[in-house]
Amino acid sequence: MKKLVFISAVCTLSSALSYAQAQETDETTSVEKISVVGATTNLSITAEDIEQYQANDLADIFRNSPSISVGGSVGVAQKIYIRGLEDAYLNVTVDGAQQTSTLFHHIGRVTIDPDLLQQIDVQAGAGEATSGPGAIGGSIRFKTKDADDLLAKGEQFGGRVKASYFSNDGTRYSGSLYGKLSDTWGVLGYYSTVDRDNMEDGDGNEIYGTAADQDMLFFKASGDIAENHYLSLSVEQRDEEGEFSARPNWVVLEGAALYPSEAQRDTYVANYRFAHSDMVYLEATAYQTDSSFQGGRFNWLAEIDTYGFDIRNTSETAKHKFVYGVDYRSDEVTSGSAGGTTDNAEESSVMGIYAQGYSDITPELLLSYGVRYDDYDFQQRILLEEYYGTPVTDSEASLDDSELSFNIGVAYQLTEAWTLGLGYAEAARGKEIGDGFTIDGYLYDGSDIPVVADDLVPETVQNIEASIEYSANNLNARLSVYNSTLDDVIFEGYEGNSVFNNIGTVESSGIEFDLAYRVDSFDFFFGFSTADSELDPRDGIYNVDYSSIDLNGYEFVGLGNSRGDTIVVGVDYTVNADISVGTSIRQVRSIDIDTLHQAVDLGWTDSLYSLNKPSYTLVDLYGEWQATSNILVNLAVSNLFDEYYIDHSSVGDYSEVFATVIGPHEAGRDIRLSVSYNF
Numbered sequence: 001m002k003k004l005v006f007i008s009a010v011c012t013l014s015s016a017l018s019y020a021q022a023q024e025t026d027e028t029t030s031v032e033k034i035s036v037v038g039a040t041t042n043l044s045i046t047a048e049d050i051e052q053y054q055a056n057d058l059a060d061i062f063r064n065s066p067s068i069s070v071g072g073s074v075g076v077a078q079k080i081y082i083r084g085l086e087d088a089y090l091n092v093t094v095d096g097a098q099q100t101s102t103l104f105h106h107i108g109r110v111t112i113d114p115d116l117l118q119q120i121d122v123q124a125g126a127g128e129a130t131s132g133p134g135a136i137g138g139s140i141r142f143k144t145k146d147a148d149d150l151l152a153k154g155e156q157f158g159g160r161v162k163a164s165y166f167s168n169d170g171t172r173y174s175g176s177l178y179g180k181l182s183d184t185w186g187v188l189g190y191y192s193t194v195d196r197d198n199m200e201d202g203d204g205n206e207i208y209g210t211a212a213d214q215d216m217l218f219f220k221a222s223g224d225i226a227e228n229h230y231l232s233l234s235v236e237q238r239d240e241e242g243e244f245s246a247r248p249n250w251v252v253l254e255g256a257a258l259y260p261s262e263a264q265r266d267t268y269v270a271n272y273r274f275a276h277s278d279m280v281y282l283e284a285t286a287y288q289t290d291s292s293f294q295g296g297r298f299n300w301l302a303e304i305d306t307y308g309f310d311i312r313n314t315s316e317t318a319k320h321k322f323v324y325g326v327d328y329r330s331d332e333v334t335s336g337s338a339g340g341t342t343d344n345a346e347e348s349s350v351m352g353i354y355a356q357g358y359s360d361i362t363p364e365l366l367l368s369y370g371v372r373y374d375d376y377d378f379q380q381r382i383l384l385e386e387y388y389g390t391p392v393t394d395s396e397a398s399l400d401d402s403e404l405s406f407n408i409g410v411a412y413q414l415t416e417a418w419t420l421g422l423g424y425a426e427a428a429r430g431k432e433i434g435d436g437f438t439i440d441g442y443l444y445d446g447s448d449i450p451v452v453a454d455d456l457v458p459e460t461v462q463n464i465e466a467s468i469e470y471s472a473n474n475l476n477a478r479l480s481v482y483n484s485t486l487d488d489v490i491f492e493g494y495e496g497n498s499v500f501n502n503i504g505t506v507e508s509s510g511i512e513f514d515l516a517y518r519v520d521s522f523d524f525f526f527g528f529s530t531a532d533s534e535l536d537p538r539d540g541i542y543n544v545d546y547s548s549i550d551l552n553g554y555e556f557v558g559l560g561n562s563r564g565d566t567i568v569v570g571v572d573y574t575v576n577a578d579i580s581v582g583t584s585i586r587q588v589r590s591i592d593i594d595t596l597h598q599a600v601d602l603g604w605t606d607s608l609y610s611l612n613k614p615s616y617t618l619v620d621l622y623g624e625w626q627a628t629s630n631i632l633v634n635l636a637v638s639n640l641f642d643e644y645y646i647d648h649s650s651v652g653d654y655s656e657v658f659a660t661v662i663g664p665h666e667a668g669r670d671i672r673l674s675v676s677y678n679f
Helices: 011-021 049-053 598-600
Strands: 042-044 068-071 081-083 091-094 095-100 119-122 138-145 159-165 169-178 186-194 212-226 229-244 257-275 282-294 300-316 320-337 346-362 365-382 395-413 418-429 459-472 475-487 490-492 498-503 504-519 522-537 565-575 579-588 591-595 608-615 618-628 631-638 669-679
Touching: 042 049, 049 119, 049 618, 049 631, 095 257, 095 282, 095 300, 365 418
Parallel strands: 091 138
Antiparallel strands: 042 119, 068 081, 091 095, 119 138, 159 169, 159 669, 169 186, 186 212, 212 229, 229 257, 257 282, 282 300, 300 320, 320 346, 346 365, 365 395, 395 418, 418 459, 459 475, 475 504, 490 498, 504 522, 522 565, 565 579, 579 618, 591 608, 618 631, 631 669
């Protein structure tokens, strides 16, 4: 029976080649049961990809995927977007530990050290029941390295020191030690520090508020504790300090005030695996994450405490595979003056029960199907006796909702080279904790603390995807078409107050095409993505009847953004066993959208604003040289031609209406050199 494998063609040709090689396996090879729903846009990024182009932040990690974008030139403010939806609508995990909510809507919610990553798996759009709770826009799974990933065969101990220089503008130093405590148990210790000065944009202008110091400490112990029993324990501590603006994801005009701020995150994860038999393959994850942000104009402090678990079992027969389990997550956000006595808080939890099945109906037809039940609980408490000198009445809000979600998909192998895919998936999300700044009342007089509407219901999404893929003779090409309908969108700030309402339906549709081809020592890749995300407002939300509104990063902060059609093309060339080079070109085409609907409704401005997002083209070069068996040299040039631009996934330029509402320009040319010594 033919082995069915679905791997995205973007990023590197190695993925496409492994696909082609898998297609050439013997007919007797057993079927590998894999995801069908959502698999049409799955993407995997490896440690080798990250090392190759000297990734320094989230934007670098996803630079070669046209379907994924990152807005914001300031590291602490970067936000990930998939198909127009912000990362708040994604289920993001680090070694299974969910990263939830945000401390401040003007900063990002995902922070990670690229050097620490072994692999990143992305599922765009609602998909499998195993994706976790609230995976409205999909999921991103970060997997960190362990000792076995770094030790060569037969080695018991090793280490690595690495020094990196970035011409625009900073340095990074890191060191790691790893080794075997026994034949089956290993440990890894890692530390990195980044010193970054203000960057310059493509016109040579200083980008104020981008200087920061980052420190990262990581420890992981992992291995077999008994026969068929595996355990991994890890601790990750991240700290970033700098002087940022009051709104770090907006431009900082020359002479504008900057405020000392600090962002911290501590994550503790335990992973357990029991491989007993085909019917009992048990996996369990438990985690806790503490994150905080302190600083800003009023020396404000917000903290988020998250803990949870996921327990699942896999049972497999000759033609069927079933994954089923239960997961739970609890979040609490508190906020107030760093030196005061305020104690605003929101708490939310979600308990999920899920099952996902895969069945070989015929040798050519694979069926995927699943169901998920989520129970959401939300509590808000405002426990203020005095708020900046103004008496405030205590208030509470409470919600308890549950939803059932289904998915089904098929993959049909027409011929040795052609495969068709079709999938339908649902996902749901109840009200979760908001960002700390919002619950602290951003009018600073206690009158604008948001509460939830009495009739608020969970958000639900229906995602339909279809694909056709060709794979033969080292060529892998895939065309995907999707449509997602997100109903009862939960958003805050409409109707002239700070009440969370269901404001309408977001319709997201698009086309994605990926191609990869290998010939001799050359690996060619091409990717294209076009996406359209619009809000159909609920009756009564606006005073004017708008039929549809394009999402944008200012008006819909925390929800989504619109981006022009994106093309990524490149080639990698292996010179010899020790040297490889490559180049990639990323072009984002211009778009025009009407914005400021809410501002017109509230009387902040007289008319809608036509926001233009100009096109831009980025050229990157990169090379790798294994100088000796112990020394690795990497050289990369990002934004070779000093393109002057604002990323489409950042806030746009609204300066014609609001002088200070402008997204930050991205960095200009950056020459990155790193030298690694392994021992």
